[in-house]
Amino acid sequence: MLQNFKQSLLASVWFVFLTFPLMAVRVNTTDQIVTWRLMNLVWVAIGSFVLSYVWRFMLERQKTRKKVDEEGGDTRSKLQILLEDMSFRYKAMGVLLVLALVFPLVFDTYQSNIMISALIYVVLGLGLNISVGLAGLLDLGYVAFFGVGAYTFALLNHHFDLGFWMTLPIGGIIGCLFGVVLGFPILRLRGDYLAIVTLGFGMIFKVVMENWDSLSFGPSGIANIDKPGLFGMDMNLAGSTIYIYYIMIALVIFTILITNRLKNSRIGRAWIALREDEIACVAMGIDMARTKLSAYALGAFWAGMVGVLFASKTTFINPASFTFMESAIILSIVVLGGMGSILGVILGAFILILLPEYLRAFSEYRMLAFGAAMVIMMIFRPQGIISGLRQKYEYKGTKDLTNNG
Amino acid sequence: MAEKKHKLLEVKGLTMDFGGLRAVDSVTLEVHEGEIAALIGPNGAGKTTFFNCVTGIYNPTKGDILLHPKGLETRRLNGLKPNKVTEMGLARTFQNIRLFSDMTVLENVMIGRHCRTKSGIFRSIVRGKSVREEEQFIVESSYQLLEKVGLQDFANEFSKNLPYGAQRRLEIARAMATEPFLLLLDEPAAGMNPQETSDLDQLICKISEEEEIAILLIEHDMKLVMNISNPIYVMEYGKKIAEGSPQEIKDNPKVIEAYLGEETDA
Ligand SMILES: Nc1ncnc2c1ncn2[C@@H]1O[C@H](COP(=O)(O)OP(=O)(O)OP(=O)(O)O)[C@@H](O)[C@H]1O
Numbered sequence: 044m045l046q047n048f049k050q051s052l053l054a055s056v057w058f059v060f061l062t063f064p065l066m067a068v069r070v071n072t073t074d075q076i077v078t079w080r081l082m083n084l085v086w087v088a089i090g091s092f093v094l095s096y097v098w099r100f101m102l103e104r105q106k107t108r109k110k111v112d113e114e115g116g117d118t119r120s121k122l123q124i125l126l127e128d129m130s131f132r133y134k135a136m137g138v139l140l141v142l143a144l145v146f147p148l149v150f151d152t153y154q155s156n157i158m159i160s161a162l163i164y165v166v167l168g169l170g171l172n173i174s175v176g177l178a179g180l181l182d183l184g185y186v187a188f189f190g191v192g193a194y195t196f197a198l199l200n201h202h203f204d205l206g207f208w209m210t211l212p213i214g215g216i217i218g219c220l221f222g223v224v225l226g227f228p229i230l231r232l233r234g235d236y237l238a239i240v241t242l243g244f245g246m247i248f249k250v251v252m253e254n255w256d257s258l259s260f261g262p263s264g265i266a267n268i269d270k271p272g273l274f275g276m277d278m279n280l281a282g283s284t285i286y287i288y289y290i291m292i293a294l295v296i297f298t299i300l301i302t303n304r305l306k307n308s309r310i311g312r313a314w315i316a317l318r319e320d321e322i323a324c325v326a327m328g329i330d331m332a333r334t335k336l337s338a339y340a341l342g343a344f345w346a347g348m349v350g351v352l353f354a355s356k357t358t359f360i361n362p363a364s365f366t367f368m369e370s371a372i373i374l375s376i377v378v379l380g381g382m383g384s385i386l387g388v389i390l391g392a393f394i395l396i397l398l399p400e401y402l403r404a405f406s407e408y409r410m411l412a413f414g415a416a417m418v419i420m421m422i423f424r425p426q427g428i429i430s431g432l433r434q435k436y437e438y439k440g441t442k443d444l445t446n447n448g
Numbered sequence: 449m450a451e452k453k454h455k456l457l458e459v460k461g462l463t464m465d466f467g468g469l470r471a472v473d474s475v476t477l478e479v480h481e482g483e484i485a486a487l488i489g490p491n492g493a494g495k496t497t498f499f500n501c502v503t504g505i506y507n508p509t510k511g512d513i514l515l516h517p518k519g520l521e522t523r524r525l526n527g528l529k530p531n532k533v534t535e536m537g538l539a540r541t542f543q544n545i546r547l548f549s550d551m552t553v554l555e556n557v558m559i560g561r562h563c564r565t566k567s568g569i570f571r572s573i574v575r576g577k578s579v580r581e582e583e584q585f586i587v588e589s590s591y592q593l594l595e596k597v598g599l600q601d602f603a604n605e606f607s608k609n610l611p612y613g614a615q616r617r618l619e620i621a622r623a624m625a626t627e628p629f630l631l632l633l634d635e636p637a638a639g640m641n642p643q644e645t646s647d648l649d650q651l652i653c654k655i656s657e658e659e660e661i662a663i664l665l666i667e668h669d670m671k672l673v674m675n676i677s678n679p680i681y682v683m684e685y686g687k688k689i690a691e692g693s694p695q696e697i698k699d700n701p702k703v704i705e706a707y708l709g710e711e712t713d714a
């Protein structure tokens with residue numbers, strides 16, 4: 044403790060010394076006056092002291108945790124223990140659901156719109172979580188599937204006047220098909236190669252949509268896409284935003300339910316095994332091709348579905364909405380939240396989408412803060428916000444039975 | 449001794465080249481029902497490569513690998529994918545432990561049940577009665593396997609947190625979950641202390657007798673090999689240099705030379 048204190052003090056003195064010429068002295072060359080801003084130095088001292096102290100404290104905590112780990116002790120954090128408690132989980136989910144349902148009634152359209160886009164990213168994150176988080180297949184072109192869904196609805200709506208509800212499953216299925224088609228060539232790839240090829244897919248999608256004018260109307264995009272209908276009722280802007288918000292909540296719940304079931308099923312375990320060790324996985328009798336393709340296709344399914352909703356919400360799409368930046372954000376959501384954890388991905392989506400929205404005041408520093416947060420995260424919690432939750436199973440051993448009998 | 453026993457695995461003239469290196473050189477080997485056979489030899493002799501060829505991880509350059517499951521027709525394993533080989537009833541463990549480290553001990557074994565169960569994507573989503581029953585069956589039978597290898601108390605631990613010896617036993621349990629009739633163990637005693645090794649000794653014998661699983665094991669611990677296995681095959685520089693009962697192997701001049709030669713090298 045004292046050691047840390049001393050070290051931090053030293054660091055802060057050092058910083059004051061270093062920044063002295065910059066922060067304290069200002070020379071006005073025209074008037075030949077030197078102003079001394081000693082107050083600035085105090086701030087530098089305090090700031091660097093606090094930063095250094097927190098930094099050391101976290102390093103130390105990480106070290107003790109590692110030590111406990113090596114001694115085979117319980118390294119679960121309080122959060123982890125709490126989250127493994129089922130009754131707590133149900134209560135928390137109930138509270139969150141109520142909050143989510145009253146949200147648009149309390150807040151205005153602007154807030155609801157922000158929330159809708161956060162929810163869109165929740166679904167995208169959960170979808171990508173299947174291929175990246177569970178099956179360990181890095182995908183840098185995930186946004187292509189989102190685009191496929193959006194264009195599916197835009198085109199079907201434009202040419203055949205198909206409605207939102209009709210196209211929602213179609214978008215998912217077409218996304219799924221694209222997942223399978225793009226999945227085949229990458230079955231044998233791993234690591235860097237997989238990353239590069241999927242990155243290429245993402246780029247190709249955008250380029251094709253920009254240039255295939257007869258299909259996609261090129262860079263000018265497709266406008267006047269229908270909003271979701273409700274028995275042919277006419278809705279004003281606020282009304283339809285609230286309606287889309289509730290559709291989105293339903294879609295999120297649907298996604299959580301299904302991805303959760305998949306994760307805890309025979310297929311889901313195969314995905315995780317594939318992520319953990321490919322060779323051991325096939326040696327245990329798991330068909331690698333089928334497992335990879337199913338992970339890819341199911342991941343793409345959600346992107347396709349939510350793409351339909353995105354097109355319907357904005358009523359206008361063009362290729363510029365589907366850039367690599369989107370793929371990167373969705374991937375960051377999964378990595379930040381904790382690979383494979385549904386709760387983690389949801390938290391990650393809210394943090395990464397809502398924080399920048401509400402930090403608009405500091406928009407100049409937004410990317411800076413984003414980068415810094417990611418770096419700090421990678422140093423202190425590389426496994427993501429939520430990780431290491433264990434699935435527990437009920438079983439009755441034979442040993443107990445024979446003891447009784 | 450085991451003259452009339454049914455032949456389960458028959459490997460004829462197996463050869464594996466890595467570029468210019470012939471890691472396995474026309475090795476012929478058989479494993480019969482009820483046997484605990486051993487494959488020994490100095491480091492780099494090509495034992496693991498032999499296993500990798502048989503289990504489909506490598507496609508051998510030459511030779512035949514034939515599997516004769518009891519009551520079923522003979523299958524040639526050359527060029528089959530590892531998962532197909534496992535489905536046919538041949539399971540293995542790895543020399544450099546390959547557990548699924550972020551899964552619990554129980555889940556590791558449950559993965560082994562994968563190829564013997566069948567709920568697909570849609571049925572898993574709907575999660576009807578048959579799927580729930582199958583899940584419960586997977587859990588129970590995996591737990592029973594953990595009891596067999598003595599790991600039931602660790603069922604909910606992450607497998608990466610297990611001590612070394614326990615990890616090796618977990619690999620055995622996981623392989624047994626695929627319901628093999630032939631089990632290939634690659635250095636199961638590596639890194640174990642004498643107590644753990646003698647427990648392993650008993651475990652292997654128990655598997656062989658109670659589960660009626662034939663075993664082929666690679667091992668450097670001569671005490672373990674001489675205790676439990678018969679026949680023993682010896683490899684050196686990719687070639688098979690001897691085979692026979694423990695006594696025959698102990699007396700074989702070529703084997704003595706191979707091992708002594710290795711010691712002077714070291
Ligand atoms: N994938 C590979 N590519 C090239 N060479 C390989 C490959 N795998 C193994 N070898 C070589 O083949 C030879 C036999 O290796 P192998 O691992 O089969 O030996 P081993 O008998 O299992 O030895 P140990 O007792 O140390 O485990 C070695 O010279 C090794 O370097």
Ligand SMILES: [Mg+2]
Nearest residue numbers: 495496497543
């Ligand atoms: Mg080896």
